[in-house]
Amino acid sequence: MTDIKEITDYLRNYDGEDISIMEVCGTHTAAISENGIADIISDKIHLISGPGCPVCVTASAYIDKLIELAAAENTCVVTFGDMIRVRGSKKSLRDISAEGGNVVMVYSPLDIIQLAEKNRDMTYVFAAVGFETTTPVYALLIKEAEEKGLKNIRLLTALKTMPQAIKQVYYAGRCIDGFIAPGHVSVITGSDEFIPIAKELSVPFAVAGFTGEELIAAIYALIKSRGRGVVLNMYKNAVTDKGNTAAKDMVAKYFTQCDAAWRGMGTIKDSGLILKPEYAHFDAGSKELTEDKMFNEGCSCGEVVSGLKSPAECKLYGKICTPLSPQGACMVSMEGACYHYYTNRRK
Numbered sequence: 001m002t003d004i005k006e007i008t009d010y011l012r013n014y015d016g017e018d019i020s021i022m023e024v025c026g027t028h029t030a031a032i033s034e035n036g037i038a039d040i041i042s043d044k045i046h047l048i049s050g051p052g053c054p055v056c057v058t059a060s061a062y063i064d065k066l067i068e069l070a071a072a073e074n075t076c077v078v079t080f081g082d083m084i085r086v087r088g089s090k091k092s093l094r095d096i097s098a099e100g101g102n103v104v105m106v107y108s109p110l111d112i113i114q115l116a117e118k119n120r121d122m123t124y125v126f127a128a129v130g131f132e133t134t135t136p137v138y139a140l141l142i143k144e145a146e147e148k149g150l151k152n153i154r155l156l157t158a159l160k161t162m163p164q165a166i167k168q169v170y171y172a173g174r175c176i177d178g179f180i181a182p183g184h185v186s187v188i189t190g191s192d193e194f195i196p197i198a199k200e201l202s203v204p205f206a207v208a209g210f211t212g213e214e215l216i217a218a219i220y221a222l223i224k225s226r227g228r229g230v231v232l233n234m235y236k237n238a239v240t241d242k243g244n245t246a247a248k249d250m251v252a253k254y255f256t257q258c259d260a261a262w263r264g265m266g267t268i269k270d271s272g273l274i275l276k277p278e279y280a281h282f283d284a285g286s287k288e289l290t291e292d293k294m295f296n297e298g299c300s301c302g303e304v305v306s307g308l309k310s311p312a313e314c315k316l317y318g319k320i321c322t323p324l325s326p327q328g329a330c331m332v333s334m335e336g337a338c339y340h341y342y343t344n345r346r347k
Contacts, residue, residue: 026335190243264302
């Protein structure tokens, strides 16, 4: 069966055992929501959003550290837009900016180079959050800073890697029968990255693209592969078995593995990346940022990113927590599950 209409009809009329499939990538969550996929498949197929939003899985201690840096003399925090609105234990970067702190929003980490060149008396700290997809850009940033002799650039890192977090989610107790592997991450890591975990869990992984048709095909393939520890590369126009070796070599030059704190999941061994000791002078104090206090104790972001709750199961969702008044990172970020459930009226 290869025709997309036949596949859609199969999923709509599926009447087998209940099956739970987790999409790990925040962009997949967005695509599933925007294409209304959950509404056109059988109620026996349960789609679960996972820990694929980098802002959403960042511990509050990291944000508190950014706020501390933004308030410091001759220091400016540089970040993407989503991070500005996410609250730490008390405040957000937007709050501290309104109080006179130095915060600049950019669209690329490399924009910090021009800022640092223009004002060498100011230390610029980039909020380096992300997964395997964005880490090569931070490596390139350090390379350029070295080549240009810029001494006023720092990174505060909360960089994470996916396989260990996927295992953590699986072993936390939520029954998951298949994973839609993160597409952008897989471009860098390669599809082979997921073979060991697929075999260990005896669960299939489908590396998928981002169109509605590609995601429908991935869901179908996972149902047909249920119980088998296989990796299905269904995004071969962008993902190879081994991935982008040049990008991986660049990351390996500047970064080393470390334990990392994930919102809702605690500290997961070897699930993060931090600057190597020889490049530690570029670090703005990234170690030991593990404390995670919700700004609003009723927020269920931790359970949402762990797959233990759907956004609608949070008691704040759609009431006091909306995109205009977000109480947690999952409603702030454009990759957050709560944001996409709400804006696409997903149940």
